[in-house]
Amino acid sequence: MKxxxxxxxCKVNQYETQAMRELFEAAGYETVDFSERADxxxxxxxxxxxxxxKKSRQMISRAKxxxxxxxxxxTGCYAQRASDEILKLGGVDLVIGTAQRDRxxxxxxxxxxxxxLPHAYVVPAAxxxxxxxxxTREGRTRAYLKIQDGCDRFCTYCIIPYVRGNVRSRTLAxxxxxxxxxxxxxxxxxxxxxxxxxxxxxxxxxxxxxxxAIDVVSGxxxxxxxxxxxxxxxxxTRETIEALAANGRLCRQFHLSLQSGSKTVLERMKRRYTPxxxxxxxxxxxxxxPECAITTDIIAGFAGETEQEFNETLExxxxxxxxxxxxxxxxxREGTVAYGMAGQLSNAxxxxxxxxxxxxxxxxxRQYLERQIGKTHGVLFETYENGVLHGHTDTYLGVNxxxxxxxxxxxxxxxVRINGIDGAxxxxxxxxxxxxx
Numbered sequence: 001m002k003x004x005x006x007x008x009x010c011k012v013n014q015y016e017t018q019a020m021r022e023l024f025e026a027a028g029y030e031t032v033d034f035s036e037r038a039d040x041x042x043x044x045x046x047x048x049x050x051x052x053x054k055k056s057r058q059m060i061s062r063a064k065x066x067x068x069x070x071x072x073x074x075t076g077c078y079a080q081r082a083s084d085e086i087l088k089l090g091g092v093d094l095v096i097g098t099a100q101r102d103r104x105x106x107x108x109x110x111x112x113x114x115x116x117l118p119h120a121y122v123v124p125a126a127x128x129x130x131x132x133x134x135x136t137r138e139g140r141t142r143a144y145l146k147i148q149d150g151c152d153r154f155c156t157y158c159i160i161p162y163v164r165g166n167v168r169s170r171t172l173a174x175x176x177x178x179x180x181x182x183x184x185x186x187x188x189x190x191x192x193x194x195x196x197x198x199x200x201x202x203x204x205x206x207x208x209x210x211x212x213a214i215d216v217v218s219g220x221x222x223x224x225x226x227x228x229x230x231x232x233x234x235x236x237t238r239e240t241i242e243a244l245a246a247n248g249r250l251c252r253q254f255h256l257s258l259q260s261g262s263k264t265v266l267e268r269m270k271r272r273y274t275p276x277x278x279x280x281x282x283x284x285x286x287x288x289x290p291e292c293a294i295t296t297d298i299i300a301g302f303a304g305e306t307e308q309e310f311n312e313t314l315e316x317x318x319x320x321x322x323x324x325x326x327x328x329x330x331x332x333r334e335g336t337v338a339y340g341m342a343g344q345l346s347n348a349x350x351x352x353x354x355x356x357x358x359x360x361x362x363x364x365x366r367q368y369l370e371r372q373i374g375k376t377h378g379v380l381f382e383t384y385e386n387g388v389l390h391g392h393t394d395t396y397l398g399v400n401x402x403x404x405x406x407x408x409x410x411x412x413x414x415x416v417r418i419n420g421i422d423g424a425x426x427x428x429x430x431x432x433x434x435x436x437x
Contacts, residue, residue, distance in 0.1 A: 001028070001029050001030070001039045001040070002029065002030045002031070002032050002036070002037070002038040002039050002040070003021075003024045003029040003030070003031050003032070003038055003039065003040040003041075003042065004031070004032050004033065004034045004036060004038040004040070004041050004042070004063075005017050005020065005021050005031065005034065005041075005042045005043075005044070006034045006041070006042070006043045006044070006059050006063075007044045008043075008044065008045055008046040008052055008055055008056055008059075008076070008078075009044075009045070009046025009048065009052060009076070009077065010046065010048075011144060011191070011193045011229060012146055012149070012193055012194065012195055013044050013046060013076060013077075014144065015135050015144045015145075015146045015193060016044060016075075016076075016101055016133070016135070016146070017042070017044045018135035018136070018144075019101065019133040019134060019135035020042055020044070020075075020101055020104050020133075021042075021135075022134065022135060022136075023101075023102070023104060023105050023133070024040070024042075024104075024105055027105045027109075029105075034059075034062075034063075035066070036066070037066055037067045037070070038066070038067055038070055039067070039070055039071065039112075040070060040071045040073060040108055040112075041063035041066070041067070041070055041071070041072050041073065042073045042075065042104070043056060043059050043060060043063065043072065043073070043074050043075070043076075044075050044076040045074060045075065045076035045077060045078035045079050046076060046077055046078060047076075047077040047078035047080075047081050047082070047159055047163060047333070048077070048158075048159070048160070048328075048331070048333075049328065049331035049333075050331045050332075051331065052078065053078050053082075056074070056076075056078045057086075057089060060072060060074060060086070060089055060091060060092060061089075061091070063091070064091040071093040071094070071108060071111060071112060072091055072092050072093050072094075073093065073094045073095075073096070073104065073108055073111075074086050074092055074094070074095050074096075075095070075096050075097065075098070075101060075104070076097075076098060077098055077159070077160065077163045077164065079095045079096065079097045079098070079122070080097035080098040080099075080122060080125065080163040080164075081159060081162070081163045081335070083095045083097065083120045083122045084120075087119055087120060092119065093111055093119060094107060094108060094111050094119055094120075094121070095119060095120045095121070095122060096120075096121050096122065097121075097122035097123060097163075098125070098163055098164055098165070099122075099123040099125075099128055099131065099165075100121060100123055100131075101131060101133060102131050102132075102133050107121060124165075125162060125163060125164060125165030125166075126165055126166055127165070127166060128149075128150070128165045128166060128168060129168060130148075130149060130168040130169060130170055130171075131149070132170065132174055134178055134181070136181065136182055136185055136187070140187065140382070141187060141188050141189060141380055141381070141382045141391075141410070141411045142187065142188075142189040142190075142191060142227075142380070142382070143182045143185070143187040143189070143190050143191070144190075144191045144193050145175070145178055145179065145182065145190055145191065145192055145193065145217075146170070146193050146194060147169065147170040147175055147192055147193070147194055147197075147200055147213055148167070148168070148169050148170065148193075148194025148195060148196065148197055148199060148200040149164060149165075149167075149168050149169075149194060149195050150164050150165045150166045150167045150168050150195055150196070150199075151164055151167065151195050151196040151199065152166065152167050152196075152199070152202075153196060153270075153272070154270065154337075155259075155269055155270050155271060156268065156269055156270045156336060156337035156338040156341070157269055157299065157302065157303075157330065157333065157336055157337075157338040158333070158336060159333040159335060159336055160195060162335055162336075164195050166203070167196065167199045167202050167203050168203050169199075169200050169201050169202070169203055169204060169208075170213075172208065172212060172213065172216050175213055175216050175217065176216050176219075176220065179216065179217045179220045179223060180220055182223070183220050183221065183222030183223050184222070186222075186411060187222075187223070188222075188223070188224045188225060188380055188411055188412075188413065189223070189224065189225035189226075189227060189251075189380055190217060190223050190225070190226055190227070191227040191228075191229065192210075192213065192214070192217065192226065192227070192228055192229060193229040194229060196232070197210060197228065197229045197230060197231060198210060198231055198232045198235045198236075200213055201213070211240060211243055214226060214228075214244075214247065214250070218247055218249055223249065224249060224380075224413060225249055225250075225251050225380065225394060225413070226247070226249045226250050226251065227250075227251040227253065227394075227396070228250075228251070228254065228255075229255065230255045230256075230257050230297075231254060231255060231256055231257075232256075232257065232272075232273075233256045233257075233258075233273055233277065233278045233281040233282075234272055234273035234277055234278075234281070236256075236281045236284070236285070238284055241281075241284050241285055241288050242288060244288070244289075245288035245289050251394040251395070251396070252289045252291070252292035252293065252394050252395050253292065253293040253295065253323075253394065253395045253396040254285055254292060254293070254294055254295070255295045255296065255297075256278065256281065256282070256294060256295075256296055257296060257297045258278060258296040258297065258298055258316075258317075258320075259271055259297060259298060259299050259302075260298065260299060260302060260305075260309070260313050261275050261298075261312050261313035261314070261315065261316025261317055262275070262305070262309035262310070262312040262313055262316075263275055263312075264309060265302055265304075265305055265309050265312075265313070268302065268303065268304060268338070268341070269299075269302065269338070270337075275312075275316050278320075279316075279319070279320065282294055282320055291371075291395070292395065293323040293324070293368070293395035293396060293397070294320065294321075294322055294323060295322060295323055295324040295325070295326070295396075296317075296320075296322050296324075296325055296326070297325075297326045297327075297328065298313060298317065298325055298326070298327055298328070298357055299328050299329075299330050300327060300328065300329050300330065300350055300353040300354040300356075300357050301329055301330045301345045301349055301350030301353050301354070302330045302338070303330065303332075303338050303341035303342070303343050303344050303345070304341060304342060304343030304344075305330075305343075305345065305353075310353050313357075314356065314357070314360060317357070317360055317361075317364070318360060318364070321364060321367070321368070322361070322364050322368075323364070323365060323368040323395070323397075324361065324364075324365055324368075325357065325358075325360070325361035325364065325365075327354050327357045327358050327361060328354070329347070329350040329351055329353070329354045330345070330350055332344065365424070366421075368397075369397065369421050369424075369426060370421065372397065372418045372426055373418050373419065373420065373421070373426075374417075374418065374419075375417075375418055376415050376416065376417045376418070376431055377393040377394075377395075377397070377399065377415070377416055377418060377426075377428075378393065378394060378413045378414070378415055378416075379391040379392065379393055379399045379401075379413065379414055379415075379416045379428075380392055380411075380412070380413045381401075381406070381409045381410050381411070381412060381414060382410070382411075383410070384403075384406035384407055384409070384410055387402060387403070387404065387406070388400050388401070388402060388403075388406070389401040389402075389403050389406040389409055389410075390425075391414075393426075397425070397426055398424065398425035398426065399416055399418070399425060399426045399427070399428055400422050400425050400426070400427050400428075401416060401427070401428055401429065401430060403430065409430070414430055414431075415430070415431040415432070416428040416429065416430055416431060417429050417431045
């Protein structure tokens with residue numbers, strides 16, 4: 001039996017797809033590329049935007065074209081939000097939403113051998129436990145570890161709290177076990193991820209928080225880098241930042257979700273911080289870790305956003321000097337507060353504002369890359385193809401190095417002196433060919 005997988009959306013979705021892939025492999029399935037004929041197609045969906053919904057529907061159709069007799073299993077956030085809508089598309093055999101992924105093989109095989117079973121098995125989002133599923137990938141340098149799920153922030157534009165449910169966290173004991181397994185697999189970098197990472201431990205109600213999770217990972221030999229997923233600026237205290245700076249394994253890249261640089265837009269979004277509070281968080285990070293990379297998300301054309309408010313966002317983003325901005329035109333999500341807000345903008349206006357933000361992002365990224373020329377960075381090398389080594393700095397900048405004997409550097413952190421820019425990547429030379437310690 002062959003199984004194929006397709007993932008849309010965030011790093012959490014990617015982690016969960018890999019966990020499901022490994023469950024199928026453990027059950028004896030051969031996993032193949034999604035473009036190949038398979039007996040089972042698993043599509044892990046996203047529903048953050050209308051585009052994500054559309055792409056999910058396209059991949060469902062694609063699966064049936066590839067293998068008319070194959071079983072199509074749809075999971076993830078879109079499946080949780082609109083299971084009936086998905087079943088009406090035709091060609092879908094099983095919908096299981098954002099829970100019960102630990103039982104996906106069992107449910108799929110019941111579907112194969114007992115086709116009269118119901119096609120939808122969507123558990124309500126509220127009151128869930130943390131699904132303690134594992135995901136690694138052999139032959140790579142970076143591993144993801146999902147330590148948190150769910151969100152209770154209810155930003156007015158976001159559907160995720162409704163489809164992911166309550167905040168729930170992986171236990172510290174489980175985090176240690178998974179980290180030890182990742183280290184034994186030879187991975188040098190671990191990325192801690194979650195739907196709302198700063199809420200880690202909130203459900204334990206015993207004072208356990210993200211710093212305790214980081215400390216557990218730091219205590220495992222073999223892990224040389226710890227990278228964090230998206231963080232909330234208003235929850236980053238000076239004490240937390242100083243503790244992060246003191247951790248020699250922590251990567252100096254911080255993804256602080258902004259969404260808007262306008263105070264009034266942030267209020268309508270219910271983001272719980274002001275531009276000034278955001279800026280102070282960035283200042284503290286840069287005081288503690290100079291030249292750290294600050295990346296972010298910005299929504300273009302939120303409901304009621306005026307030209308003045310949009311210009312405030314442009315000016316604020318330029319003032320902060322992000323190393324990278326992920327730009328998203330606002331997408332209305334039925335079921336959210338913002339869906340019914342007055343002042344909805346046309347797609348043309350949203351796309352135009354997104355274009356201007358992307359222009360700014362490109363300029364800010366170029367400026368940040370140029371500042372690295374002449375500096376030396378530790379680079380974790382991941383691939384070697386056609387005489388070119390490729391890896392990332394701890395600030396998550398891509399680096400290319402021409403090296404005739406590059407295989408020996410894979411999965412090692414090597415000092416590289418930066419001497420130029422190659423598109424979105426840096427270029428450099430290995431510095432004395434010494435592995436960083």
